[in-house]
Amino acid sequence: MPAVIEKALDYIGGMNTSASTPHSMDESTAKxxxxxxxxxxxxxxxxxxxxxxxKEGWNIEFTKKVAGWAEKIDSGERVLIKNPEYFSSYMQEQLRALVQAEHAHTD
Known part of the structure; x- marks a missing residue:
């Protein structure tokens, strides 16, 4: 699994993964x-x-919801992000840097 996906899942793993439904702030962040x-x-x-x-023992319902969003977005379906501000520029910079570093190693 690419390092950028590992890092993204670290962010999601930092949420309340024991809840059956992600908090609306976490939902917006994950999407x-x-x-x-x-x-x-x-x-x-x-x-x-x-x-x-x-691997980390997340709640099954939480996992189904988050995995469903990943699948929808991966397949090009539209998803509504109610509070896009929760996905911070810091997270974006971290993820972008990992992608750039990975491309630097493969070029």
Missing amino acids: GIFKYLKALGVPASAEDVTARAT
Whole structure:
């Protein structure tokens, strides 16, 4: 799994993953992360989310919702992000830097 997806899942893993439904702030953040990864050309898959969730013991319903968003965004479906401001510029910079570093190693 690319480092940028690992980092993105670290952000999601920092949420209340024991809840059955993500908080609305966390929902907006997760959707923003997935949308940004797709824009960077490194989309996260439902399998990526599920693998991390299984490893870390996330709530099953939480995992289904988050994996579903990853799948929708990966397949090009539109998702509503109610509070896009929760996906911070700091997170964007961190993810973009990882993609750039990965491309530097492969060029």
